[in-house]
Amino acid sequence: MSQLVEDLCRRLAAKERVAVVGGNTKSFLGGQLLDEPVSMLEHSGIVNYEPTELVLTAKSGTSLRDIESCLKDARQMLPFEPPQFGAETTIGGVMASGLSGPRRIHLGSARDCVLGVRLINGLGQHLKFGGEVMKNVAGYDLSRLSVGAYGTLGVLTEVSVKVLPIPDKERTQVVECSQAEAMETLTRFGSRPYPISAAAWVEGALSIRLSGAGSGVDSAAASIGGETRADTDQFWDSLRDLNHVQFDQENKWLWRVSVAPTTPSDAIDSFGFDWGGGLRWVKTDPEDFSLFQLAESLGGHATCFARERKSGTGMQPLEPGILRLNQRVKEAMDPFGLINRGRLLEGYH
Amino acid sequence: MQTRELVAALAAVVPAQRILFEEQDIAPYECDGLTMYKTKPQVVVLPETREEVCHVLRTCKDLVVPVVARGAGTGLSGGALPHAEGVLLVMTKFNRILDVDADARTARVEPGVRNLAISEAVSHLNLYYAPDPSSQIACSIGGNIAENSGGVHCLKYGLTVHNVLSLTVALDDGSIITVGSDALDSAGYDLLALTIGSEGLLAVVLEITVRLLPKPEEMRVVMAAFDDVTKAGDSVGGIIAAGIIPAGLEMMDGPAVAAVEDFVKAGYPLDAEALLLCEVDGTREEVAEELSRVESILKDSGATMLRVATTEEDRLLFWKGRKSAFPAVGRISPDYYCMDGTIPRKHLSLVLRRMREMSERYGLRCANVFHAGDGNLHPLILFDANDPDEVKRAEEFGAEILELSVEVGGTITGEHGVGIEKINEMCVQFSSDELTQFHSIKAAFDPTGILNPGKAVPTLQRCAEFGKMHIHHGRMPHPELERF
Numbered sequence: 083m084s085q086l087v088e089d090l091c092r093r094l095a096a097k098e099r100v101a102v103v104g105g106n107t108k109s110f111l112g113g114q115l116l117d118e119p120v121s122m123l124e125h126s127g128i129v130n131y132e133p134t135e136l137v138l139t140a141k142s143g144t145s146l147r148d149i150e151s152c153l154k155d156a157r158q159m160l161p162f163e164p165p166q167f168g169a170e171t172t173i174g175g176v177m178a179s180g181l182s183g184p185r186r187i188h189l190g191s192a193r194d195c196v197l198g199v200r201l202i203n204g205l206g207q208h209l210k211f212g213g214e215v216m217k218n219v220a221g222y223d224l225s226r227l228s229v230g231a232y233g234t235l236g237v238l239t240e241v242s243v244k245v246l247p248i249p250d251k252e253r254t255q256v257v258e259c260s261q262a263e264a265m266e267t268l269t270r271f272g273s274r275p276y277p278i279s280a281a282a283w284v285e286g287a288l289s290i291r292l293s294g295a296g297s298g299v300d301s302a303a304a305s306i307g308g309e310t311r312a313d314t315d316q317f318w319d320s321l322r323d324l325n326h327v328q329f330d331q332e333n334k335w336l337w338r339v340s341v342a343p344t345t346p347s348d349a350i351d352s353f354g355f356d357w358g359g360g361l362r363w364v365k366t367d368p369e370d371f372s373l374f375q376l377a378e379s380l381g382g383h384a385t386c387f388a389r390e391r392k393s394g395t396g397m398q399p400l401e402p403g404i405l406r407l408n409q410r411v412k413e414a415m416d417p418f419g420l421i422n423r424g425r426l427l428e429g430y431h
Numbered sequence: 432m433q434t435r436e437l438v439a440a441l442a443a444v445v446p447a448q449r450i451l452f453e454e455q456d457i458a459p460y461e462c463d464g465l466t467m468y469k470t471k472p473q474v475v476v477l478p479e480t481r482e483e484v485c486h487v488l489r490t491c492k493d494l495v496v497p498v499v500a501r502g503a504g505t506g507l508s509g510g511a512l513p514h515a516e517g518v519l520l521v522m523t524k525f526n527r528i529l530d531v532d533a534d535a536r537t538a539r540v541e542p543g544v545r546n547l548a549i550s551e552a553v554s555h556l557n558l559y560y561a562p563d564p565s566s567q568i569a570c571s572i573g574g575n576i577a578e579n580s581g582g583v584h585c586l587k588y589g590l591t592v593h594n595v596l597s598l599t600v601a602l603d604d605g606s607i608i609t610v611g612s613d614a615l616d617s618a619g620y621d622l623l624a625l626t627i628g629s630e631g632l633l634a635v636v637l638e639i640t641v642r643l644l645p646k647p648e649e650m651r652v653v654m655a656a657f658d659d660v661t662k663a664g665d666s667v668g669g670i671i672a673a674g675i676i677p678a679g680l681e682m683m684d685g686p687a688v689a690a691v692e693d694f695v696k697a698g699y700p701l702d703a704e705a706l707l708l709c710e711v712d713g714t715r716e717e718v719a720e721e722l723s724r725v726e727s728i729l730k731d732s733g734a735t736m737l738r739v740a741t742t743e744e745d746r747l748l749f750w751k752g753r754k755s756a757f758p759a760v761g762r763i764s765p766d767y768y769c770m771d772g773t774i775p776r777k778h779l780s781l782v783l784r785r786m787r788e789m790s791e792r793y794g795l796r797c798a799n800v801f802h803a804g805d806g807n808l809h810p811l812i813l814f815d816a817n818d819p820d821e822v823k824r825a826e827e828f829g830a831e832i833l834e835l836s837v838e839v840g841g842t843i844t845g846e847h848g849v850g851i852e853k854i855n856e857m858c859v860q861f862s863s864d865e866l867t868q869f870h871s872i873k874a875a876f877d878p879t880g881i882l883n884p885g886k887a888v889p890t891l892q893r894c895a896e897f898g899k900m901h902i903h904h905g906r907m908p909h910p911e912l913e914r915f
Contacts, residue, residue, distance in 0.1 A: 134668040135775050135806075157674060186615065193621055194593050207864040215773040216805035217590065217845035219579045219628045220853075220860055221888065222872050226592070226624035235620070247674035269534045273557050275648045275714055298717030342613035344535040360615045383618040398618035403608040408619045410875035415868070427619075 084141075086125050087208065087239050094237075095206030099420045102237050104143060105170025108179050110387065112232050113395035116424035122174050125239060130214065133158055137197060137214045139242040142174025149173055153245055161189035161246045165322045174238045180230025183322035184280035187343075187357050188293070193229040195244045201228060201236035204416025214242045227411070233422045235415040249293035252279070253300070254317065256289045257308035261347040261355070264288035268358050269344065276302040282321055284328045284354035291318060321356055324387070328354050334365035335390075337373050341382030349380055374398055395426060432496055432516065434473055440494065441476060441518070444486035449524075451475040460519050463504040463511040464566070465852055467768070467816070467826075472499070472513030479524045481637055485605035488635065488881075491518055492603055497884050500631045502542060502574030505566040507769055508850030510577060510630045510886055517884075520635065522573050528552050529638070536643040537596060537613065542573025542636045546580075549641060558643040561588035564846070565754050573636045579628030581846035583679045583753065584710075586804035590846070592627045594642050600626060600634035603877040613640065625872070630848050631883040633876040647712035650678065651722050652746050655729040656703035656736040660684060663705035664779040666732030667803045670709065673728060675721055679710035680804030681753050684783070687760065687798040687811070694759035697752030700736050707734075707803065708753055710746075756800045757811070764796070764813035768825045771853075772836030773845035776806045785835055786810060793828040795821065807845035808836070834859050849887045857887075858894035866891060 083091075093100055101117040103109070122143035130139040133156040140149055146166055153159050163183030164176040177199070182191040189195075198212030201224075212218055212225035228235050259267070264283040271278065271290075279293035290306060291314065292299045303310065311317055320326040329336060339350055343359035352362035366373060368388035377384040377398060386396030400408060408427060412419070434452050441450050451457050452474045461469045473496075478484045491498045497517030504511055513519045525541035528549065532538070533556045538549055546567040550559040563582035564570055570580070576598065579591045588594070597611030611623035626633055657663040663682055670677060683691065683699075683706045692699040699706055707729070711721040722739065729737055740746035752759075760767050774782055783799065790797045796813040810832055814825040833843040833856045843849070843856040857866065869888040873880070889897070 132775075132777065134672050135777060136671060137775075180616070180621075182616075190589065190593055191616065193624055194589065203868060205864075207868070209862070209865045209868055211865065213840070213842055215775060215807075215841050215845070216586065217581050217773045217802070217807045218842040219846060219848055220842050220844050220857060221849075221865070221869050222633075223579070223592070223624050223628050224868070224872070227621050229621060229624075230616070231620055246676060247671075250674065272536055273533070273645050275645050277713065277717065294713065295717040295720040297720050298714040301714060301716045340614040340616050342535060343615070344532070357615055381612050382614040383612075383616075385618075400619045403606060404610070404619055404622070407602075407608070407622060407876070411620050411622070411625070411872065414871035414875040417871075 084125050090202050090237055091206040091208055094202060094204060094420055097418055097420065099423060101422050102233055104172030104175030105168060107168035107171050108175060110389040111179060112397060112426055113424045115422060122172065128152060129240060136245050137242055138245050139214055139240060140173050141240050142172060142238045144173050146171040146173055146176055157248050158245045159248050160243060162186055162192045162195050163322055164192060167323060173241055177229050177238060177241050178231065178233045184282060184318050184356055187281065188279040189246060193226045196225050196229050196241060197244055198242040199225045199228055199238055200240035201238050203236045204418055204420050212242065216244060232425045234412060234426045237421060251296040251299045252291060252293045252314055253303050254289050254291045254311040254314040255303050255306045255308040256287050256311050258287045265347050265359050276306065280318055281358040282356040284326060289317065335368045335388035337364040337366060338385045338387050339364055339373060339377050339382060341377065341380045345380055350376065432494055437474055437494065437496060440490045441474065441487060445476055445478060445483045449477040460513060460521065463506045463509060465507050465509040468509045468512050468851055470513050470515050472519035473516055475519045475521055477521045477524055481607065484601050484635060484637065485607065487518060487520055488601055488603060489605035491881050492879055495879060495881065498881050499883050500635045502571030503569050505570040506574055506578060506848065506850065508848040508852040510848050510850035512851050514884065537640055538643055539638060539640050540572055541638060543571050546570050546572055546575055553643055557646050559646055560641050561594050561644050562591050565757065572639055576627055576636050576639060577631045578846065578848040581807065583681055583802065586680060587676050587678045592624055595627060596640045596642055598623060598626055598636055599638040600636050602634055603879060603882055607637065630850065630887040632873055632887050633882065648714050649718045650710055650712040650746065651718050652708055652710040652740045652749050653722065653725060654738045654749055655707045655734040656700045657705045657733065658735050660705040660783050661780040662733045663707050664776065666707065666729050667776060669728045669732055670725055673724060675724060677709050677804060678712040679708065681708045682801040682803040683756065684799040686796065687756055687800050690759040690763050690798055691752045691756050694762055695752045695755050697748050699752055708749055760798050760811045760813065766814050766816040768812040768814060768829055770810045770829050770832050771844045771847040772833050772841055773807045774836050774839050774841035778839040782835060782839060786832060789828055789831055793824045795824055795828055806841065830856060851886055854889045855897045857889050858897050863891050
């Protein structure tokens with residue numbers, strides 16, 4: 083056990099409050115931490131990686147870049163294409179935020195790909211759940227529960243993730259169209275076996291990425307039609323990392339609205355979508371909470387991605403029954419409310 | 432609690448004809464697919480409405496009476512084993528497919544709907560529900576949620592947890608909540624992932640929204656025989672190292688092949704030490720490209736025979752053999768005991784060798800069926816349940832296999848769940864602190880502990896006793912349970 087992990091265990095066992103971050107590249111998400119954070123960056127290193135087992139295990143402070151470059155050497159990748167909001171993005175932070183990139187609609191989300199975690203709970207106990215195998219149903223799925231929990235259920239110290247081969251070929255077709263037409267097209271394609279690995283509408287055009295065996299990608303591209311993008315990797319990376327020109331914030335502010343992909347385009351005034359319509363990007367004032375009501379009425383949820391939000395967590399308020407269970411789960415993992423106070427459940431630590 | 436009082440309280444909402452308590456009426460419910468364990472419940476209730484389910488839960492919470500939910504009863508770990516002083520909540524009347532959204536590719540179904548019935552109902556839309564446990568013709572989707580069931584295609588298409596968008600569940604106090612949504616993620620903690628695979632200990636499932644997939648344009652399966660299991664195992668690593676994720680990748684050892692071939696006549700070669708089935712799917716072009724690469728990898732790995740199913744009938748026949756492995760083994764032995772460990776694939780030959788040694792030591796035959804792509808082993812231990820000593824040896828043999836799975840870095844259960852069967856082995860896989868954490872999670876949902884008590888997570892006391900038995904008396908699990 084590293085010194086840092088030992089210290090955190092000791093502090094929590096002594097009922098000291100603890101705040102942890104990875105590279106702190108996503109501090110704009112969720113509420114402000116109420117305690118001075120400790121960085122997990124020094125707790126880094128790939129613990130185990132065997133390409134033919136399709137599993138990688140790394141300490142939580144390991145940088146995403148190191149992991150991706152190691153995977154790339156074996157022609158593999160993280161299936162869920164996690165965003166990188168800065169060079170210091172860590173695998174622990176990726177899992178704590180639970181964010182997934184464009185490929186989410188094809189190969190699943192961060193939570194789908196996690197196989198196991200080690201975490202320190204609020205009693206300062208260092209625990210291991212899940213493991214390094216694809217199928218494992220022993221005990222409650224606390225590994226997946228901890229994905230997207232912003233560290234509030236325990237300090238992640240190690241994660242095991244499923245990895246997959248990099249597709250032989252990737253090609254992006256782009257067609258100019260309205261948002262409504264883009265959604266109609268995707269609904270039509272949805273029942274066909276095209277190897278679609280991403281679908282987004284920005285700048286008045288629908289981009290569809292095809293991935294897989296070369297011949298299959300080319301034949302699907304031929305039947306989909308449109309132009310082939312010359313900048314396929316850069317384009318999807320810029321969407322993934324919110325660097326695309328359309329995310330330029332100026333005086334308005336960025337919100338992410340997650341809804342059923344078939345939600346009509348006129349239901350939300352969005353400037354673009356990813357995840358085949360499941361992720362709508364909206365620019366509006368960070369203090370304008372009407373998006374929460376809109377998202378709720380559509381059965382989805384909104385998150386404020388504005389970097390200069392002044393108050394609150396920017397997260398969709400939970401309905402009473404779900405909030406109560408969230409609070410009880412938090413109490414079960416961190417009974418004294420010591421870890422990452424302020425980050426997630428508003429008004430409840 | 433007197434049966435009469437309990438029945439009277441339940442009958443305030445549930446019609447009397449759907450509350451069973453006479454010996455002959457409840458006998459059919461005394462076990463699930465793990466027939467080694469049998470217990471008669473105090474009362475069986477067959478609810479038809481949400482209101483009835485919630486009434487049962489509220490009543491049982493008030494009276495502190497255990498509630499065990501049951502779907503089709505095909506589970507293999509005794510997860511739906513009744514509680515002798517409890518209510519068995521049989522969900523089979525919740526059997527409607529409520530809605531299919533072809534555009535969104537989702538279906539809203541009740542928990543008693545059979546797994547295969549979902550795919551059948553959406554087949555005309557060219558869609559299907561991907562997780563396909565071998566029992567899919569009979570098992571219910573509610574049971575699949577409880578166990579986080581897998582199947583032969585989960586390396587590529589995932590487990591139940593990857594194919595469910597939301598659940599509407601009744602909590603211990605009879606309140607109803609929905610976890611997950613039609614969106615691809617939800618606010619707050621991932622209670623959907625937590626609920627799936629919780630073996631009926633956290634909530635009772637009332638409704639499920641599943642994700643449907645477009646049927647692949649083409650599916651082709653290749654059968655390869657090997658004279659050595661290590662070569663077969665290496666070929667699996669070779670396929671994955673080549674960047675191919677097959678839709679299905681299954682292995683059987685010699686004894687399993689012999690049993691299956693005698694039963695199904697699938698054309699399996701009887702002299703094989705290991706048989707591999709590898710299915711690729713996708714567009715015609717993809718399938719042709721991947722199939723030829725798979726064939727050459729299998730040849731290079733030393734396959735002694737290679738056959739590609741040329742017709743759809745052949746393809747289904749190849750699979751029928753695999754999917755009939757359990758009943759086929761059932762024909763050559765009075766009883767069999769199916770294990771479910773998962774191991775890192777690289778340890779396959781070590782684990783198979785150690786299992787052969789165990790087979791000799793315990794004097795019991797063992798046939799192996801293996802989800803080779805994801806490392807999930809199903810050793811079938813052959814025994815005679817009429818011979819108490821064979822039963823004891825079968826259980827000890829099984830327990831030793833599970834402990835070996837943990838020893839090599841795997842898990843005691845890949846897809847069948849812990850239930851009552853593997854509860855002692857949980858003490859091997861998890862520390863006291865980890866088990867205590869599980870109990871805290873359980874208490875967050877069900878503080879009274881009425882939902883499926885005694886399953887899935889052992890008490891620390893039980894582990895302590897198991898540890899003592901472990902050292903002094905060999906491994907005799909569940910001494911409190913009645914034996915045949």
